Structures are given as structure tokens and as C-alpha cells.
Amino acid sequence: xxxxxxxxxxxxxxxxxxxxxxxxxxxxxxxxxxxxxxxxxxxxxxxxxxxxxxxxxxxxxxxxxxxxxxxxxxxxxxxxxxxxxxxxxxxxxxxxxxxxxxxxxxxxxxxxxx
Amino acid sequence: xxxxxxxxxxxxxxxxxxxxxxxxxxxxxxxxxxxxxxxxxxxxxxxxxxxxxxxxxxxxxxxxxxxxxxxxxxxxxxxxxxxxxxxxxxxxxxxxxxxxxxxxxxxxxxxxxxxxxx
Numbered sequence: 001x002x003x004x005x006x007x008x009x010x011x012x013x014x015x016x017x018x019x020x021x022x023x024x025x026x027x028x029x030x031x032x033x034x035x036x037x038x039x040x041x042x043x044x045x046x047x048x049x050x051x052x053x054x055x056x057x058x059x060x061x062x063x064x065x066x067x068x069x070x071x072x073x074x075x076x077x078x079x080x081x082x083x084x085x086x087x088x089x090x091x092x093x094x095x096x097x098x099x100x101x102x103x104x105x106x107x108x109x110x111x112x113x114x
Numbered sequence: 115x116x117x118x119x120x121x122x123x124x125x126x127x128x129x130x131x132x133x134x135x136x137x138x139x140x141x142x143x144x145x146x147x148x149x150x151x152x153x154x155x156x157x158x159x160x161x162x163x164x165x166x167x168x169x170x171x172x173x174x175x176x177x178x179x180x181x182x183x184x185x186x187x188x189x190x191x192x193x194x195x196x197x198x199x200x201x202x203x204x205x206x207x208x209x210x211x212x213x214x215x216x217x218x219x220x221x222x223x224x225x226x227x228x229x230x231x232x
Contacts, residue, residue, distance in 0.1 A: 035221075050220050100159075100162045100169060100218065102147075102159060104158070106156060107156075
């Protein structure tokens with residue numbers, strides 16, 4: 001069975017703080033893909049990153065970074081020097097190879113206060 | 115130049131009615147999807163279509179039927195609407211030709227359609 005757990009329902013930080021959003025997944029597949037999406041208050045779903053299970057290198061994109069650890073089945077997302085515009089619901093998702101069935105976590109609502 | 119578009123953005127209707135939501139993608143993708151997001155923000159896949167063939171059909175009531183007139187469109191028809199159908203429905207698309215192609219390409223989402231059933 002495929003499952004994604006985002007244990008943090010809501011996080012609130014003050015602008016310029018660093019914040020890490022946790023994502024833990026379960027799958028029996030050896031090959032799979034992991035994703036993060038952002039849903040701002042306007043409601044659309046914005047793609048952030050895609051990572052396959054063979055690539056455990058961490059990734060940095062501006063203030064965003066991702067830490068993929070297969071040993072702990074985690075794919076955590078860190079925002080450095082958070083800004084008010086980062087306020088959104090963030091979803092982690094898993095797709096096993098061989099089908100298109102994207103399983104989403106429950107999402108983490110991040111509020112960045114000025 | 116919107117990549118994945120949906121119409122309408124908002125849909126308010128009475129119980130028992132039949133309605134449709136349209137989705138179009140101009141990315142040249144081979145696979146399209148419908149997702150439902152409930153009031154608690156849970157996102158769950160409903161259907162996906164690849165080259166006009168249904169690939170996934172989760173445990174969705176048969177009142178919901180996807181219709182794909184061509185590769186760029188996947189419309190969602192809902193018959194006999196119920197209160198519990200109220201949600202935001204998202205259309206998405208991705209490049210992969212078949213689910214066994216060896217990759218899981220990124221899914222790009224439309225802006226969503228907020229359906230309210232009264």
C-alpha cells in the first residue's frame with residue numbers, strides 16, 4: 001500500500017525564520033517518485049519538485065531545499081528565510097512506478113507572519 | 115497562455131441536477147486526470163485517461179463519468195448531484211504515454227472548479 005504522512009497539520013512562523021515541513025512515506029515499490037506541491041490561498045496547485053527514488057541527492061532551489069532520505073522514508077522540505085508569500089498549504093505526494101496513481105499527504109498549512 | 119484550464123471556476127447547483135466540468139490542456143500531454151479536494155483539503159485521484167483509455171478508476175460512484183473527446187480534453191460529467199459532491203475538482207495532465215513507460219512525469223494542475231451542491 002502507498003501512503004504519505006504529513007504529521008504537521010499547521011505551522012506558524014515569523015518572517016525570516018527557517019521552517020521544515022516533514023513528509024514520511026510508505027511503499028513496497030523499489031522505484032517511485034516523490035513530489036511537493038504548493039497551494040496558496042488563491043487555490044491553485046503549484047508544482048515545486050519531483051524526485052525519483054534512485055536520486056538521493058539533496059536539492060536546493062533558491063530559498064527552498066529538499067532532503068530525501070530513503071533509509072527513513074522521508075522527503076522533507078525546508079524554506080530558508082521564510083516570507084509572507086510562502087504562506088500556503090504544502091502537499092507531499094508519492095507515485096509508484098507503473099501507474100499514475102498519485103497519493104497525496106494531508107498537507108501542512110504554513111502561515112508566515114510579518 | 116494557460117497550460118491547464120477548467121471551466122467553470124465556480125458551480126452552484128441544486129441536488130439532483132446533472133452538471134459538467136470542462137478541462138483542456140495545451141501542453142501536448144498524453145495523460146489527463148481528475149482529482150477531488152474535500153473541505154479538509156484531502157486530495158484524491160478520481161480518474162486518469164491516457165490516449166482516450168481509462169487507466170485509473172478509484173472507488174468513485176458511477177454518477178461520475180469522465181469523457182475525453184480528444185487528447186487535449188477531459189470533461190467530468192456528474193449525474194444526480196448529491197450534497198456530498200460539494201468539493202473542489204482539479205484537472206491535471208502529464209506527459210507519460212503509458213503508465214508502464216518507466217517514468218512518473220510531473221502532473222500539472224488546472225485552477226480548480228469549486229462545486230457547491232445546495
